[in-house]
Amino acid sequence: MSATVQTLEAMERPPVTMSSRLEGELLEVSMGPQHPSTHGVFRMNVTLDGEIVRKLKPVFGYLHRNHEQIGEQTTYLGSMPYTDRLDYFCSMSNNWAYALSVEKLAGIEVPERAEYLRVILAELTRLQNHASLLGFLLSDMGAWGTPLMYAFREREKILDLFESLAGSRMMCDYMRFGGCRVDADDNWLAGARKIVDRFPKFLDEFEELILGNEIVIARTQNVGKLSADLAISAGITGPMLRACGVNYDVRKVDGYGFYPRFKFRIPLGEHGDTYDRLMMRALEMRESVEILKQALAQIQPGAIVNPKAKIRAFRPPVGEAYGRIEAPKGELGFYLISDGGPNPYRYRVRPPSFINLTVLEDLCLGHTVADVMVILGSVDIVMGEVDR
Amino acid sequence: MESLEQIKARAEAAIPGAKIDIVPNLGPANQPSLLIDNEHAPAIAKFLRDDPTLRLDFCSNVTGVDWLDRVTKKTVKVKKVVEGEEKEVNEPIEERIPGYLEAVYHLFSMAHKHGPITIRMRTRDRGEGARLPSLTPVWRSAEFQEREIFDLYGIRFDGHPDLRRILMWDEFEDHPMRKDYVQPDDFEWEPTPHDDVLARAKQHYAPRPAEQELRPS
Amino acid sequence: MGEGQIDEALRTELQRQGVWVTSMQELYNWGRKNSIWPLQFGLACCAIEMIATAASRYDIARFGGEIFRPSPRQADLMIVAGTVTKKMAPQIVRLYNQMADPKYVISMGACAISGGPFKQGYNVLKGIDRYIPVDVYIPGCPPRPEALLHAFMELQRKIDEQKLTGADKAAHLDPEEPSEFPVPAFGKHDLEPPANPDVFQPPELKRV
Numbered sequence: 052m053s054a055t056v057q058t059l060e061a062m063e064r065p066p067v068t069m070s071s072r073l074e075g076e077l078l079e080v081s082m083g084p085q086h087p088s089t090h091g092v093f094r095m096n097v098t099l100d101g102e103i104v105r106k107l108k109p110v111f112g113y114l115h116r117n118h119e120q121i122g123e124q125t126t127y128l129g130s131m132p133y134t135d136r137l138d139y140f141c142s143m144s145n146n147w148a149y150a151l152s153v154e155k156l157a158g159i160e161v162p163e164r165a166e167y168l169r170v171i172l173a174e175l176t177r178l179q180n181h182a183s184l185l186g187f188l189l190s191d192m193g194a195w196g197t198p199l200m201y202a203f204r205e206r207e208k209i210l211d212l213f214e215s216l217a218g219s220r221m222m223c224d225y226m227r228f229g230g231c232r233v234d235a236d237d238n239w240l241a242g243a244r245k246i247v248d249r250f251p252k253f254l255d256e257f258e259e260l261i262l263g264n265e266i267v268i269a270r271t272q273n274v275g276k277l278s279a280d281l282a283i284s285a286g287i288t289g290p291m292l293r294a295c296g297v298n299y300d301v302r303k304v305d306g307y308g309f310y311p312r313f314k315f316r317i318p319l320g321e322h323g324d325t326y327d328r329l330m331m332r333a334l335e336m337r338e339s340v341e342i343l344k345q346a347l348a349q350i351q352p353g354a355i356v357n358p359k360a361k362i363r364a365f366r367p368p369v370g371e372a373y374g375r376i377e378a379p380k381g382e383l384g385f386y387l388i389s390d391g392g393p394n395p396y397r398y399r400v401r402p403p404s405f406i407n408l409t410v411l412e413d414l415c416l417g418h419t420v421a422d423v424m425v426i427l428g429s430v431d432i433v434m435g436e437v438d439r
Numbered sequence: 440m441e442s443l444e445q446i447k448a449r450a451e452a453a454i455p456g457a458k459i460d461i462v463p464n465l466g467p468a469n470q471p472s473l474l475i476d477n478e479h480a481p482a483i484a485k486f487l488r489d490d491p492t493l494r495l496d497f498c499s500n501v502t503g504v505d506w507l508d509r510v511t512k513k514t515v516k517v518k519k520v521v522e523g524e525e526k527e528v529n530e531p532i533e534e535r536i537p538g539y540l541e542a543v544y545h546l547f548s549m550a551h552k553h554g555p556i557t558i559r560m561r562t563r564d565r566g567e568g569a570r571l572p573s574l575t576p577v578w579r580s581a582e583f584q585e586r587e588i589f590d591l592y593g594i595r596f597d598g599h600p601d602l603r604r605i606l607m608w609d610e611f612e613d614h615p616m617r618k619d620y621v622q623p624d625d626f627e628w629e630p631t632p633h634d635d636v637l638a639r640a641k642q643h644y645a646p647r648p649a650e651q652e653l654r655p656s
Numbered sequence: 657m658g659e660g661q662i663d664e665a666l667r668t669e670l671q672r673q674g675v676w677v678t679s680m681q682e683l684y685n686w687g688r689k690n691s692i693w694p695l696q697f698g699l700a701c702c703a704i705e706m707i708a709t710a711a712s713r714y715d716i717a718r719f720g721g722e723i724f725r726p727s728p729r730q731a732d733l734m735i736v737a738g739t740v741t742k743k744m745a746p747q748i749v750r751l752y753n754q755m756a757d758p759k760y761v762i763s764m765g766a767c768a769i770s771g772g773p774f775k776q777g778y779n780v781l782k783g784i785d786r787y788i789p790v791d792v793y794i795p796g797c798p799p800r801p802e803a804l805l806h807a808f809m810e811l812q813r814k815i816d817e818q819k820l821t822g823a824d825k826a827a828h829l830d831p832e833e834p835s836e837f838p839v840p841a842f843g844k845h846d847l848e849p850p851a852n853p854d855v856f857q858p859p860e861l862k863r864v
Contacts, residue, residue: 084747085697087726092699092744111583112606113744114700116767117777120616124776133773139701158467203711221701221798283496283549286580297549299497304552370466373500373545373555384500386545389466401500401545406580435700438606438741607779608743608842615778622778623846626771627858 077105080420084113088191088424091434095411095423102419107412111405111438118439122398127153127228127365130398135222137400138436140180143172143213144378146226151307152374152385153228157367159360164353165230166309170346171243172213172225173308173376174339178250179206180379180431181290181332181339182257188329188428189261192270198261205253208246215239229360240347247343250336258333271326275414275426278323285409289381290331291430294320301377308376313345328429366393380404380431400439404432440553441492443471449490454482462559472543472557477571480560481598484577487546487556495546495556498578501585503592504541505565505618511536538565540594544574544581562594565617573599591616681820688732689720689815692760692808695731695751696724700738702765702798714801719808728754733811735804736790739767739774740781742847746839752788753836758828760815762807763790766797773797786851788837 083094092113098106118137122130134149135142147169154161161169186202210220216235217223225232235243261267277287279295292299300317302310318334320327367389375384381403388397407430415423441449447459457479464471475483487495510533517530540562547554562569573596575581585596586605593614596602604611613620624642662677670677678686698706709716716722725731728751740748752759763784766772771782784790791814794807818826827833837855840847 084744085728085751087696091703112608112779113741113747114739115606115741115743115779116700116739116774117615117779118774121774121777136701136773139704155468156466199707200712203708204713207708207711207713220800221704281579284579285582286498286578288499299549299552368466370464370468372466372468372470373557375499382499384545386500386502386543388504397502397504399500399502401502405583409580409582606743610842610844612844620778623850625846625850626775626782 076100082423083110088428090187090428090432091437093427093432093434093437095427097415097420097423099420102421104415104418104420104423107415107423109408109411114434114438116439119398119400123395126393127367127395128362129394131226132222132224134400135224136435137402137439138378138380138383138404138433139221140183140433141176141379142221142223143169143176143225144376144383146223147173147308148374148376148378148383149385150226150228151376152372152387153367155374156370156372156387156389157228157365159229160357161229162354162357163309164234164351165355165357167346167350168231168235168355169226170308170310170313171343171350172216172223174343174346175209175212175243177339177379178336178343179209181336182206182253184428184431185257185261185329185332188425189267191424191428192267194261194266198257201253201257201260205250212239212243212246215242227356227360227362228365230354230356232356234355240350243343244347247340247347250340254333254336254340262330262333267329268326270422270425271329271429272324273322274325274418274422275429276322276324277410277414281410281413282323286406287381287410288403288407289377289379289431290335291328291381291407293317294327294331295323296320301375301382305375309346310342312349313342315339315342325425325429332431364393366391371397375401378403380433380436381407400436402436402439404430405437405439408432408437440551443473443556446487446493446556447473450483450486453486453490454479457483459483470555470557472559474559474561477560477562480572481574481577484544484558484574487558488577492551493556494548494550495554497547497549497554498544498574498580499547499555500543500545501574501581501588502543503588503594503616504543505592505616506536506538506541507565507618508538509536510534539563540565540569540592542571542585542588542594544578569593570595570597572597573602575599590614593617681818684820685816685818688758689812691723692719692721692733692811692815693723693725693731694721694733694735695728695755696726697734697751698737699740699744700765700767702737702768705798705801706735706737706764706804709801709804714805716805716808719805719812721808728752729756731755732758733760733762735762735764736768736784737764737798739772740784741779742781743779743842745781745784745787745847746842748784749787749837749839753839757835758826759835760791760811761788762792762794762804762811764794764804764807765799766795769793769795781847786856787840789855 078099080097080099082097083089084092094110096108097104118133134145137145182202182205186199189198213223214220216239217225277295279297282292282295296319298319315338318331320331369389369391371388373384373386375382383403384401386399387395390396414426443461450459451457458476460474462472462474487493512531512533514529514531516527518525519528541559543559546556560571562571571594573585575585585599588594589602590604590606667677710722763769768784771780774780775782792807792810794803796803
């Protein structure tokens with residue numbers, strides 16, 4: 052690269068872009084682990100040609116806190132609070148996935164009211180996760196602060212609900228094998244109804260604020276396109292998969308919980324680009340509100356925990372089980388092997404956001420380095436789950 | 440969906456020389472699995488993925504399991520001469536099963552919306568023979584998860600495009616998820632009534648004078 | 657009455673007359689404590705509560721701490737929010753070294769203090785105070801935003817009590833005091849060294 056003097060003649064020619072001038076000279080940049088837009092301690096080794104990404108290697112492990120090994124050293128119930136800290140936005144969904152897997156392993160039935168409560172809490176979790184994700188994504192795009200503040204305002208309302216039910220804002224530790232820990236009283240349900248009824252108003256406001264915005268459209272449409280074939284082969288799940296037009300939602304496919312009882316639609320994307328992924332979250336929130344309305348109307352009084360489920364000295368029979376749910380980020384699964392002892396022989400978490408990162412390099416190649424942050428934001432990762 | 444016996448029969452017919460065993464799972468979950476032989480694993484995996492009735496195109500979960508050397512006690516009927524008379528006697532024998540590492544894959548079908556089918560592969564031993572063929576060429580989703588198994592369990596996947604440590608740093612030498620891994624003793628163990636924790640606490644404070652006997656508080 | 661101190665009665669009397677008297681030390685500390693810029697840097701779950709503290713409901717801007725800087729060169733305060741893993745610890749020490757003096761550290765949450773619930777993990781550092789000095793510890797898993805605000809106010813009180821001169825003057829004014837600490841290296845089994853003895857002197861454990 053040599054400095055060139057700009058003559059008048061040269062300036063009249065079509066502008067020389069940064070990337071074409073630096074061709075052949077590759078620059079390696081380490082983005083993260085301390086970076087304002089990596090959503091935690093994620094690191095990417097990016098090879099740049101000018102501004103264009105030519106190679107991208109994610110580096111993991113900066114939050115690898117040995118969840119699986121600790122899970123193998125504690126009792127089955129003792130792992131429940133640890134699951135809160137996997138995807139720390141969605142502790143209720145994590146609880147459910149783990150409880151569901153242990154219930155499969157030990158063959159425990161769940162009473163009706165508990166299933167309803169689980170659906171309600173999981174969908175509330177989905178609402179606050181997607182709202183915050185959109186806020187963070189807009190922050191990454193440069194809309195610093197405002198959308199995130201709106202999202203966190205709604206999130207705080209839902210966290211208040213969690214706190215009044217489970218005793219903690221974020222780390223709820225709410226579900227138990229064969230049910231839930233505490234019952235929701237009528238006041239709580241009334242409060243939940245109020246928040247759910249008001250949520251569409253927030254969505255109208257939020258969508259108007261961000262989704263029709265010219266800058267958002269320019270930065271997201273046709274950026275980071277993912278094809279359906281690659282998505283299926285790479286095990287992509289959740290909104291990211293459905294943005295490619297693949298109709299696969301564990302809530303419909305497995306029909307766990309009481310999801311078959313509710314009427315709801317699965318939003319599907321068409322192009323698989325960042326804009327579709329963003330829209331997927333907005334549309335899913337509307338469907339979650341529908342599920343919540345039905346669940347809150349149908350819930351009946353009753354037991355919240357199966358009396359046959361043992362809390363103390365819980366030892367599932369020898370065997371193994373893989374249970375999964377549709378967490379807000381994708382398919383969250385737990386694979387457990389029991390040797391008949393008080394703690395699992397093998398405790399494995401199938402983290403959706405970790406596996407969704409498999410295609411990050413494919414999505415970013417050929418885009419500018421500024422787009423990398425937007426694409427990463429639309430994948431929706433949480434490091435607690437990626438690294439465990 | 441077909442039963443595992445049917446899948447096994449069809450796969451063995453389609454791939455000459457392939458050997459598949461069914462590993463039963465007696466628990467309430469009742470998710471038995473297919474143990475596939477390492478040599479034909481990629482071919483079997485391709486068959487499972489491309490077969491029109493199975494179409495297991497989505498490999499959801501890939502994980503490792505460490506099985507240490509085990510001793511199982513069995514009673515077998517042995518013919519013996521007891522007091523001048525040949526009799527069938529139940530005799531307890533000890534069978535030593537050498538340890539191995541296992542890779543477990545959970546497969547689903549997005550096309551037909553069925554699953555899971557569990558397949559597993561076993562290494563020859565836990566040392567030098569801890570090698571398996573990589574299934575990343577068949578399912579891309581195994582890429583990071585096989586790297587994780589390599590990092591935490593030390594199984595080398597032949598044919599993996601980029602087999603490096605993923606969670607621990609590159610200089611790290613151990614495989615910490617193995618059952619016999621000993622982690623650095625770098626913190627105080629609080630005295631608690633749990634036996635194994637107490638044992639480790641005693642070990643941690645070993646150089647201390649004997650009169651300061653550690654008791655659970 | 658020590659150096660840099662004013663008689664309170666005289667000061668009140670003068671204030672009544674419209675004369676506001678202060679000392680260099682008071683002015684310096686007042687300005688410093690009300691414009692603490694934290695490093696925008698989250699590790700784990702606690703980082704979400706840190707963001708919630710910065711959001712509209714808890715609003716850390718009331719205490720002058722809303723300007724989260726992505727660059728350590730512009731930051732005064734490092735909030736170690738979350739589990740410090742062994743893989744991350746060298747980076748944190750490096751970030752601390754890159755911050756300009758005076759700099760402060762809040763160790764937020766059980767994990768940053770001692771490893772917390774993940775203490776028995778092979779990749780978890782048992783407290784960030786093994787490598788860098790910590791000013792305020794705030795327990796919780798995660799601490800509520802109010803608790804982080806409490807830690808912030810504690811830090812402000814600590815800054816307010818700093819001396820500019822004398823034998824007990826603030827550490828950053830003493831050229832002998834180190835402001836950078838050695839970065840641990842990745843070893844074959846653990847970080848090397850596992851703790852910095854200049855910083856980390858745990859009390860002898862008393863047992864019955």
